[in-house]
Amino acid sequence: MKRKRSYSRVTRHALSILGKLIRIGRTERGMTAQELADRAGISRTTLYNIEKGAPGPEIGSVFEVAALVGVHLFEPDSRLLSMHDARLKEKLALIPQSVRPAKRKIDDDF
Amino acid sequence: MKRKRSYSRVTRHALSILGKLIRIGRTERGMTAQELADRAGISRTTLYNIEKGAPGPEIGSVFEVAALVGVHLFEPDSRLLSMHDARLKEKLALIPQSVRPAKRKIDDDF
DNA sequence: AATGAATGTCCATTAAAGTGGACATTAGAT
DNA sequence: ATCTAATGTCCACTTTAATGGACATTCATT
Numbered sequence: 001m002k003r004k005r006s007y008s009r010v011t012r013h014a015l016s017i018l019g020k021l022i023r024i025g026r027t028e029r030g031m032t033a034q035e036l037a038d039r040a041g042i043s044r045t046t047l048y049n050i051e052k053g054a055p056g057p058e059i060g061s062v063f064e065v066a067a068l069v070g071v072h073l074f075e076p077d078s079r080l081l082s083m084h085d086a087r088l089k090e091k092l093a094l095i096p097q098s099v100r101p102a103k104r105k106i107d108d109d110f
Numbered sequence: 111m112k113r114k115r116s117y118s119r120v121t122r123h124a125l126s127i128l129g130k131l132i133r134i135g136r137t138e139r140g141m142t143a144q145e146l147a148d149r150a151g152i153s154r155t156t157l158y159n160i161e162k163g164a165p166g167p168e169i170g171s172v173f174e175v176a177a178l179v180g181v182h183l184f185e186p187d188s189r190l191l192s193m194h195d196a197r198l199k200e201k202l203a204l205i206p207q208s209v210r211p212a213k214r215k216i217d218d219d220f
Numbered sequence: 221a222a223t224g225a226a227t228g229t230c231c232a233t234t235a236a237a238g239t240g241g242a243c244a245t246t247a248g249a250t
Numbered sequence: 251a252t253c254t255a256a257t258g259t260c261c262a263c264t265t266t267a268a269t270g271g272a273c274a275t276t277c278a279t280t
Binding site: 033 | 113115116117118120121123124125128130131133134136137138140142151152164165166167168170172173174177182183184198199201202205209
């Protein structure tokens, strides 16, 4: 069964920021919540939750909405886009496909 | 009722990249899929879908996993983090709370 | 080459997200 | 100050994601 999950501070923070960016982007473009929801193919209620920074919505819907209002997480100036799919695929090919025991410590740096 | 959604190319692309970054981050840290899933409080199956770039998973889970393997979407060097919550809140306060008719055209730039 | 663990993938069950209404509240245009 | 549409929020119903198990396959180590 699905369980009640908990989210770290960074996660909640990131969600909050993304939601605000979307809200700002939407109003800047003069779109109503209903319009944006329709364009994204989701309900106004869900968009509301997204702008609120709720952790539940599907990531696909959130990204779709973000793109529609001009919030691109993988912009050229972002370190993320700097690696496009193809390059990442190469990198993945170089890395071991399967991880062994991993006795070494792991640091949750947050 | 919920409908079968469709996702734009940019969205699918972003999801694909994020999934790969997570996969890379995980292997670089020597974590097995099961370990990471446990830490994130999700099932291995869901983590699998996340790494695959599926649009369905909850954004909260994806962000949580990303943070755990060191993929921070809101880094200092990213234009996104440069605006922290507080500043965004200010900006939101300056913007109209409610959007009027919006007869002007909107460009879906992708 | 053998082998044990990690990963890819499918499936039925279950819990949660998504939805459309409905209604109160609020803010913008007149 | 009014009026009207946009937003905030709740809810019951529906659809879908999350899960744990199971099993085949693929690596990494020996």
